[in-house]
Amino acid sequence: MNHTDASASHTARTRLVVRTEPVDELAPLIPRADPRQPLLWMRRGEGVVGLGEAIRIETSGRTRIEDAAAAWRSLAADADVDDRVGLPGTGLVAFGAFAFADDSAATSVLVVPELVLGRREGRAWVTRIALASGDEGAAEAAASVALEIPEPSPKRRVPRVTFTPGAVPPEAYEAAVAEAVRRIDAGELQKVVLARQLVGELHEEDGLRAVINRLAEDYPDTWVFAVDGLIGASPETLVRVDHGTVSSRVLAGTTSRGAGEASDRERAAALASSAKDLAEHALAVSSAVNRLAPHTARLDASPEPFTLQLPNLWHLATDLKGTLGDGSSSLDLVQAVHPTAAVAGTPRRVALRTLAELEGFDRGRYAGPVGWIDGDGDGEWAIALRCAQVDADGTVAAYAGCGIVHDSVPADELAESTIKFRPIVEAFEASPPSPRVE
Numbered sequence: 001m002n003h004t005d006a007s008a009s010h011t012a013r014t015r016l017v018v019r020t021e022p023v024d025e026l027a028p029l030i031p032r033a034d035p036r037q038p039l040l041w042m043r044r045g046e047g048v049v050g051l052g053e054a055i056r057i058e059t060s061g062r063t064r065i066e067d068a069a070a071a072w073r074s075l076a077a078d079a080d081v082d083d084r085v086g087l088p089g090t091g092l093v094a095f096g097a098f099a100f101a102d103d104s105a106a107t108s109v110l111v112v113p114e115l116v117l118g119r120r121e122g123r124a125w126v127t128r129i130a131l132a133s134g135d136e137g138a139a140e141a142a143a144s145v146a147l148e149i150p151e152p153s154p155k156r157r158v159p160r161v162t163f164t165p166g167a168v169p170p171e172a173y174e175a176a177v178a179e180a181v182r183r184i185d186a187g188e189l190q191k192v193v194l195a196r197q198l199v200g201e202l203h204e205e206d207g208l209r210a211v212i213n214r215l216a217e218d219y220p221d222t223w224v225f226a227v228d229g230l231i232g233a234s235p236e237t238l239v240r241v242d243h244g245t246v247s248s249r250v251l252a253g254t255t256s257r258g259a260g261e262a263s264d265r266e267r268a269a270a271l272a273s274s275a276k277d278l279a280e281h282a283l284a285v286s287s288a289v290n291r292l293a294p295h296t297a298r299l300d301a302s303p304e305p306f307t308l309q310l311p312n313l314w315h316l317a318t319d320l321k322g323t324l325g326d327g328s329s330s331l332d333l334v335q336a337v338h339p340t341a342a343v344a345g346t347p348r349r350v351a352l353r354t355l356a357e358l359e360g361f362d363r364g365r366y367a368g369p370v371g372w373i374d375g376d377g378d379g380e381w382a383i384a385l386r387c388a389q390v391d392a393d394g395t396v397a398a399y400a401g402c403g404i405v406h407d408s409v410p411a412d413e414l415a416e417s418t419i420k421f422r423p424i425v426e427a428f429e430a431s432p433p434s435p436r437v438e
């Protein structure tokens with residue numbers, strides 16, 4: 001594995017050789033992922049899986065995103081790319097996951113795999129990426145990628161993880177929400193997002209693929225991701241850039257699904273007319289719009305928030321769509337928008353201080369940007385929600401949070417966070433009597 005700090009300059013000799021070719025078919029993608037260190041980005045059966053590691057860029061601290069963006073720009077500028085497919089995700093790509101907070105102990109990473117398997121718009125491809133050393137020729141370097149396209153692996157059971165409250169037990173979470181409401185009522189801030197953590201132990205280190213498969217089966221309309229131990233299924237698109245178009249999906253405002261069809265529809269209608277949720281949502285939309293506006297030539301928001309249905313809940317959603325105005329890469333835009341009011345609060349600085357004081361743990365990469373970037377800077381980034389970080393020692397930490405505004409009720413927010421934990425908690429649970437298999 002090759003490893004670089006963004007601060008350590010790439011020598012002129014760090015040159016990636018990238019070859020993308022079409023192949024007949026790669027479905028299903030997930031069973032071809034690395035079971036121990038899966039690298040994956042998928043939605044509705046399409047996306048990219050990475051195998052091996054050609055190079056990784058690690059950053060930390062306040063400038064973690066801009067340092068990664070700069071390192072990526074120079075690495076991409078020097079790359080020798082032959083892309084015979086030309087779709088989003090072909091050619092040079094890196095998978096990335098960034099810490100939420102400036103002072104997090106978690107590192108932020110961009111990982112360039114040696115082999116990328118992709119599917120999009122009914123087409124499939126393979127990309128081989130090699131780090132050319134010294135004056136080695138491109139052909140020699142490309143030929144040095146020894147990884148073969150893996151066959152889909154046999155089915156496995158989902159490894160069972162039992163979660164328990166981590167640093168913040170439910171009562172402490174409710175107390176933190178009550179304190180946040182007090183500070184909001186005192187005029188210190190308008191909104192703060194407070195999260196909880198659940199922890200567990202994973203004993204089968206090669207079982208993550210089955211967990212990811214379960215997330216993708218149960219939540220097909222979300223971004224299912226696995227990057228450096230961070231796995232999850234996020235419904236929230238932080239930013240996408242594709243040939244000069246920019247898009248984003250802002251979510252804020254949540255209610256559970258109803259038991260029957262009529263009650264489900266009623267819940268969605270109540271959410272769409274709830275003053276509390278609409279106010280919370282408006283703060284998230286205006287923060288995203290204000291942060292993207294300087295980088296876009298045009299930016300339109302869907303006129304009214306719409307209700308987005310997921311298997312476990314309803315969200316209020318607004319889609320933003322526009323055109324890039326200044327040649328920013330997708331990571332430059334991630335830097336501009338992170339952290340949005342959907343996961344931090346308003347005003348941002350006070351909200352960040354408040355959540356750091358009240359939450360009681362380091363968020364790590366939860367609520368941080370997760371996604372991929374290509375050699376032209378295009379890419380797809382989600383907010384890492386409905387997710388867990390699986391560490392090398394088998395520790396699994398899952399996270400879920402809620403936007404707190406002046407009329408938030410602690411018990412309701414606790415219940416909402418429990419619903420938001422469902423995707424990740426259930427993905428680690430075999431469902432008797434016939435355990436889910438990959």
Ligand SMILES: C=C(O[C@@H]1C=C(C(=O)O)C=C[C@H]1O)C(=O)O
Binds near residue numbers: 195342401
């Ligand atoms: C913070 C989370 O979700 C965010 C908070 C929401 C809310 O408070 O209504 C809705 C969607 C997300 O933007 C989470 O899932 O952990």
